[in-house]
Amino acid sequence: MIDTRLRRWLRSLLGRVRATPESYRPRATSSKVSRLADRYDAEVDVAFQRLWPKARIYHDREFTRDRADFLLVVRGRGVMVETKVKSDPGLFRGSTLPPLLDRLQRDGRRLVVVLNQGDPTPARELVASKLGDKGCVVVWSGPEHDADLHLAVETLLRQMVRH
Structure with a gap:
């Protein structure tokens, strides 16, 4: 009991300290979403290789x-x-x-923001307001897109102009 209270008191005094740096934490809020994101990244990578082999x-x-x-x-x-x-x-509002x-x-x-599904209209407006014609949002869920x-x-x- 005292140990728990001491730990809470120290945490409140020192602030919450992360045990792992941000770079080692999972990519998303849940393991299911993280697995989906990893798989989606791999699929997008394959699409790049297919569309632009060189x-x-x-x-x-x-x-x-x-x-x-x-x-x-x-x-x-x-x-x-x-x-x-x-x-x-x-x-998809693009809050991140x-x-x-x-x-x-x-x-x-x-x-280019590549989204797996959903209506990207709010995110398109956000990207256009920040980057103008230098950014876009596209929905891609497979080779059909x-x-x-x-x-x-x-x-x-x-x-782009080559530098």
């Missing part, structure tokens, strides 16, 4: 809110790609996107 694909394995999941480099030009997984087909959008807005980079993903990435690649 592209270089860099995958960020560390969990951060201000860096995109992928950097896709096609013909010497790069596009950041953020994947989002929804477990239900409802609206602002730190990433702020960083990309400062850096002047292009972004390859044309939409290809068009979104190629549109952003055409805008």
